[in-house]
Amino acid sequence: MKWLVSVVGAGLVMVTLRDLFHTLWHPTRHGGLSRLVMTALWRLAKRLRSRGRVVGLVGPLAMVTVVGMWAFTVVLGWAIVYWPHMPGAFTFSPGSKAAREPAVLDSLYLSLVTVATLGLGDIAPDEGWLRLVSPLEALVGFALLTATVSWVLEIYPALTRRRVLAIRLALLRDARPTERQLDCTAGALLLDSLATDVVRVRIDFTQYAEAYYFHDGEEHSSLAAMIGHAAVLARHGRSARLPEVRLAADLLSGALDDLATVLDERFLHTGGTPSEVFAAYAADHGRPFTPPRPPGPR
Structure with a gap:
């Protein structure tokens, strides 16, 4: 029975590590629990009255929640591993009152100290297999800290690329280049x-799916509000006389279709055309999807 309980704890740790791996290191980032948490927070924020303020906090708050969930389940899982063998399989430092505490409390304490790599030493494993398992928890705790820092350092460059593309499209919308200029x-x-930038954003949505749940702030820096203008530029470029312009317009149109496919498959699930998907994307981010102004006349 003791070993069965320990196996349950080890299984909980493995589930957490799997979710961490698929969220941070898998090429397609099909996270499980983390995606559920982020989606739930996003939908909850959309229902609140002060939607604009709350939605802006969803991305950072969701990341903090997911990291806290990972840390909690790792600590709990290893505590369950220790619990059936406490206190007989452990050595307590002389004068320590830890042995007088309930086994559950001692197990949680040991798990917290180990995952934080504090190494206080007042409770130490005595059996051989526990002496091997306990350092593994410290390694997992160090990996969790490193993964959290890496996650933050990866997400914000992806957000920057998305917002830079949105601002470029906003400037082009305001400049209204003529068909002759194109x-x-x-x-x-x-x-x-523009096609290259759209492809980069498409890859970001694939590898950093959690970036979808970050609000872009003002309209001119919101890709959800500006992406429609890229479609207009592609449409006018395809009617140009120069073949290189038509080729570049085809590349941009294909990149936009690919981006719409990723948005629909992973987040929106409309099953519609690219234009309908981009309209749903804008609505999901609280942006009206109005047809952008076309380029100026020749």
Whole structure:
């Protein structure tokens, strides 16, 4: 029976490590529990009256919640591993009152101290297998800390790339380039660079799915509000006379279709056309999806 309880605790730790792996290191980032937490917080924030303020906190709050969930389940799982063998399989320092405490409390205390790599030493494993298992928890605690820092350092560059693309599209919307201005080598380079930026954002949504739940702030820095203008530029570029402009416009159109597919499959589930998906994306982020102003006349 003791070993069965310990196996349950080890299983809880493995579930947590699997979720951490799929959230941070798997190429497609199909996180399990973390995605559920983020989705639940996003939907809850959308229902609140002060939606604008609350939605802006969902991304950071969700990350803190997920990291806290990982830490809690790791500590709990290892405490369950220790609990059936407490206190007989452990050595207590002379004069320590820990042995007088309930076994559950001692197990939680030992797990917290070990995962935090404090190494106080007032409770130490005595049996051989526990002496091997206990340092593994310290390694997991160190990996959890490293993964949290890496997660933060990966997410914010992805958000920056998304917002830079949105601002570029906002500037182009305001500049209203004419069809003649687009029908040149510079226009081809512009459309090609936009296609590259869209592909980068598409990859970010695949590898850093949690970035979807971050609010972009003002309208001109919100990709949800500005992505429609990229479609207009692609449409006008496809009617250009120069073949290189038409090719760049086709690349941009294909990149937009691919982005719409990723958004729909992973977040929106509309089953509609790219235009419908982008409209749903804007609505989900509290942005009205109105047809952007087309480029100026020739």
